[in-house]
Amino acid sequence: MKDMIEGYITADGRQIGGVLMELKNITLRFGGVVAIKDISFDIREGEIRAIIGPNGAGKSSMLNVISGFYVPTEGEVWFRGERRPAMRPYQVARLGIARTFQNIALFDGMSVLDNIMTGRLTLMKSGLLSQALWMGKAAEEEDAHREKVEKIIDFLEIQNIRKTPVGRLPYGLKKRVELARALAAEPKILLLDEPMAGMNVEEKEDMCRFILDVNDEFGTTTVLIEHDMGVVMDLSDRVVVMDYGRKIGDGPPDEVRNNQDVIDAYLGVAHD
Amino acid sequence: MFYREAGDFKTSYRADSQTFPIRLDRMGFWAAMLIAYAVVPFVVDDYWANAVFVPFLIYAIAAIGLNILVGYAGQVSLGTGGFMAVGAYAVYKLMTSFPEVPFFFHVILAGGVTAFVGVLFGLPSLRIKGFYLAVATLAAQFFLVWLFNKVPWFYNYSASGQITAPDRTMLGIYITGAQTSAVAKYLFCLVILTLVALIARNLTRGTVGRKWMAIRDMDIAAEIIGVNPLTAKVTAFAVSSFFIGIAGALLFSVYLGAAEVGEAFGINKSFLVLFMVIIGGLGSIFGSFAGAAFLVLLPVFLKNVLVGTLGWPTDVAAHLELMIVGALIVVFLIVEPHGLAQLWRIAKEKLRLWPFPH
């Protein structure tokens, strides 16, 4: 338990810190359906934490609990050593938790740029009046944030679609824009729900690169749900495996991959 | 290639986020302003000013207001008539209670009062969505009309419950009342419309606007990325009602001169403004102008053609007018569901490519 608090250095030399968030005995029920059954795990600062499991296992529901959209029936969420009180999702977002969605949830009527700018809403402060007049603070703030957003746009290589309405984008680019929006919030914890679904290998590689770079550069803690085992095994530091709402495995990728329960429930065959 | 954006490079984000990033658009805008301020006042006659331009300007204000709520924040409202009535009665009470205060401030204050009422009726939008909300806003429409009809204080205890705008001046020129010249009315409304459009434009391109649009496009996701739905919706209701209140105040005091609440601010008004917004284009300031112009001009145009030119009986003409307006609305929606603003955008894209089809 000791190193839980102090952190460690990974094989490729990244610094993993202490426990940033801890989920304690989370249970989530919808009427008769039990989506999550008494699950506990922790997320450490700077790590890439994967959640895997068969369809309907409760992975997305878990992210929803973390981001405050679902209130767990039982259990507690601890963040930075304190118990997080009941909160509305927008309050959770202000704590520095950003996410992407499994079913893309972009704002279809807005341009790519505006979508990404919404990611920074929690950081923008100017009041209604100064915005109405578009003088002084509002305009300056807008420019300052625009600059940050442009960096992210460059980083994700979506400069050429900046002004396109997102409704027209193909699926893969939408996913990328969603990632950009989440990154724009400069989050402490980044929650990614199947960011690479519907992409081909080349695009997955790009996406992995982004995730790794973010993690490297800003030390952003990342929680990743993904069905591509290659990606999960290569990227993540630790993996939680869920099945039917229960946790059936938790540990470094290699360990999980060889866990018989995980193989039975999820992988089918042992993956390389 | 009449319409070009190539060669228009921006060197700062400020320049890139200005209202008309493309030079040609900018020139068009200044040309329009020049015509509106320096040409129209000298060429219009009373009929055009009183029966066409003034209502157009006022409805454009209302349409911008409603567009903020429906087009930007995605909250469908059918209470516009009621909110306009709040503006009208507020301005009436202010004008009669504080005659020494300049009329311009009355109008702005009337907007403020309406904003407050709008926020009250906007609160249920936290729970109620879509058409349920649309129908719920009718509660505001009917309740407000009833209230202004019922409580004599609002109409200064006049025998019939009508309110009549007293004479008021700005800089020594009559703005309301019978002596007002058509051009004065026109210019006063034009100035207010210009201000309203600028403010609306500023709000919709910044943080507030993005919050609204986020709520509109997907409210749950918006909340999860950090938009407080309460404040976003409430500000949308407030700003929208503010503009609508101003429009109501002007409609009563400058345009009509006298009003009775059920007649001038009935549910038909709500629908009319909603039409303007949708025909013009949801989520577009330009669209609000286009929609208002279209729906103010169309009946006048049809009437003049059918009765004036073709000499048909007025009732046949009126019925045909209804049919034509109805059919045109449907045709417009079929041709371009996103309104005149979108047609304009497509036209520009075509022009840019011209003479090539794609």
Added chain:
Amino acid sequence: DLTVPNLSYRTGSYAANGIPYADGFADYFTLLNERDGGIGGEKVAVPECETAYNTEKGVECYESTKGQAALAYNPLSTGITYQLIPKVTADHHVLYTPGYGRTSAANGSVFEWVFNYPANYWDGASVAVKYLLDENGGSLEGKKIALVYHNSAYGKEPIRTLEELAKKHGFSLSLLPVDPPGQEQKSQWLQIRRDKPDYVLMWGWGVMNQVAIQEAVNIRFPMEHMIGVWWSGSENDVGPAGDKANGYKSISFHGVGDEFPIYADLKQYVFDPGKAAGAGDNLGNVLYSRGMYAAMIISEAIRTAQEMAGHAAVTPDEVREGFENLNLTEARLTELGLPGFAQEIHASCADHGGPGSAMILQWDAGTKKWSAVSDWITSDAEVLDPLIAEDSAAFAAESGITPRCQ
């Protein structure tokens, strides 16, 4: 040409009433043009403009016609009237609103350009009460009267007067507002059924009238005890209730029916040549007659103006003089082929409201005809004059008008 715009409504909620009125108005002028070559040899143009009972369209109509030196406006809508009052005063056009509009416009010293003779709403209220007094041997002490009214400026008009009259005559008055359009009036009529008022007065317009009469029939309220103002007493209103509406009464300030001699001329010059404005199925009915009445008064005022000015092509200012000096006698009415159709009018600078008298009509469902059951009844000037003075003084103060006619 002499221009008299016809601001009519043939569409919208009140189309059913607007149509016969506009027809009567237009047909009368057509008759003058066809038979007499106009007024004083000058043809009358009656450009029609559809307002749909909508105040904004009313403004549009006004603006589009005022350039043609329009001589008089008659918009048949209280709302439009209120809007036009300041406008006509500034632009110098006569606004003629027989039996509707702003009651205190009867005071010509304040409302220079507005005329509303022969009677206004307050006259109507007073006439109804006087008629009931007659019916009850001169006393209404202890009687209960209910007013069912259109919940709008128009419907609220008689309340003040009736309250005064209730004080004076000792009857109790209960007020039952009906929200327009008025399709649903169960609450009001259940209350009437419970309270059992002796009489019901009605200030309605449009569908409200039909539903009220139907509901009254439903609760078996005696039709003879129900009196509608002139806007609640047309064939349209009693039609849907069928035979059961027999005996319903209404006030009127003009005669009805197509037995007047003028109809021979109308037939010869207007209907038979196919020049009629409508389909011809409205002849002689209440609203058609009222449209005709308005046209007749306007044309007589123009005639007076021509006589005073000494030329036929009169201006709006001259026509105002004509209105103010109108002297309509029974003899003149007979000449016009309308004997007994209306009361005499002797207007003056201060008096724009006329005699204020009206009669009571009753509906015979068997013959489908209205017939008079009273003589002309004059309103109670003792009660009304102070009210009019008060209201017009308030308007004068508000709009900074110094009363004329001293």
Added chain:
Amino acid sequence: MTDQLLYAAEAALNGLMTGVMYALVALGFVLIYKSSGVFNYAQGVLALFAALTLVGIQKGQVPFAHLINAMTGGHLETFPWQVPAFLAILLTAGVMVGMALLIEKLVLKHLVNQAPIILFMATIGLAYFLEGFGDVMWGADIKTLDVGLPQGINETIESVTDSLLGYGFFIDNLDIVASIVAVLLVAALTLFSQYSKQGRALRAVADDHQAALSVGISLRFIWVLVWSIAGFVALVAGIMWGSKSGVQFSLSLIALKALPVLMLGGFTSIPGAIVGGLIIGMGEKLFEFWIGPLIGGATENWFAYVLALLFLVFRPQGLFGERIIERV
């Protein structure tokens, strides 16, 4: 029982009956909304148009007579015949089906997969058109509709309650007929949407136009079907309301009274329309009875909406509406 209570009971009962009349209009809305997600503002005008057509056919009016006369200077009025009520109703129903076909072909077909508000606007356009069209076709004058429905107080109920309670209740015969018809309609429509082969397809279309297309549901067929039924329901509503007030433009405004009913019952629930109608009808009558006199009366218009609004705050999808799915 005190008089006040008896009166209140009478008001409540009549409110229930009135509510059923509202529900008749609301039903048309529900049907169309449920099956296509279209909020059909034109439902009220549809009722007006149906009633106009019924009277026109019954009385043998020449359609477009006024227009033809105006153009040709003729004197067309009526045909030399009258059509029996029953036959006229059948013919009118036929006209409504024809109308459904046209609406689908000219309007809806071109608006597949559009946002609900666009479809809503299209129906308002349609309402304008129909309003003008109805006037041109049949004239804007008021018409008396008589298909032989009983009207006026029901004397049996009056005398029975009088002998039992000492106060004879007022119930309108027309309301009783309307209630019976409404119950039959609701039962039939519920069966249709729950158990017929098309029922599921209707709901599928409302959820997702594209997906419905992709499994081979013909939107055209569904829409024609539903609009025909809604047209028929509008005819029924038109007959009931038209018998009471005559047929004229204002008839279309009853749609406004149906909206709070709809909201309260839930846009997608057929039984909800009836239950919503009962609650609204009774609520507004009792409010007018108790509170109305204190605040000046004529509260019914807004109270219905406020009542519905209060319900919605607690149940945002109405009493029986489908749960609004909120997921990410």
Added chain:
Amino acid sequence: MLDAAKTDTLLEVNNIEVIYNHVILVLKGVSLSVPKGGITALLGGNGAGKTTTLKAISNLLRSERGEVTKGTILYRGERVQDGSPADLVRKGVIQVMEGRHCFEHLTVEENLLTGAYTRKDGRAEVMKDLEMVYSYFPRLKERRKSQAGYTSGGEQQMVAMGRALMSRPETILLDEPSMGLAPQLVEQIFEIVKAVNEGEGVTFLLAEQNTNVALRYAHYGYILESGRVVMDGPAAQLRENPDVKEFYLGMSDDGRKSFRDVRSYRRRKRWLA
């Protein structure tokens, strides 16, 4: 394995051009032919136009304000691009749309039953197929009574797939069937595709990003890039193509590379771009 040359062409797309919103040109002359009884894969990156191609075929384009402006689409030699989607379903072509598109308010079972909307062979047959779908996707049987809107992403994908199977089609157009499915389920879905294809002779045209699996099961493949077909050929052949290997299969000369190494590696130039 099927030999494309020997079988009839069931579906033929000739040089079609698609424009959205009157201005956005998306397909710039795409031609395909789908042999009867075969599994044809349509591969390509994001925005290449796979979905658009499928929608053009199934006539769903019009409801997105898209239009086929040039070229023809023939099914059994008949021109089909002017009809409605329902006509096509009646002819036996059904599409499983990208992004699931379940009927949210209907239960899982009702969703499946709508798939049988056009069938005329009686309730018993439909029920049999329902059982068959449940046997393919046991998870759905557990959730049969829940509203589809509340099921997980993968479950919805199964619903969409099952719904298409319920119509007993002759041809299925599958848009990204594997998206969001757990690995063993991806295999399973393709096994089902194979089984249905072989057992019942159903023809498949599938758009897929998971090139690896797709090429393992397909007989023939087309590769689309920015609205054009840039390469086609029998699946086995495509799998061996070095470019395909690199860009779509993620293989370099020395086997699969780790996603962790992507940072340090530079891409070769692409064919077009």
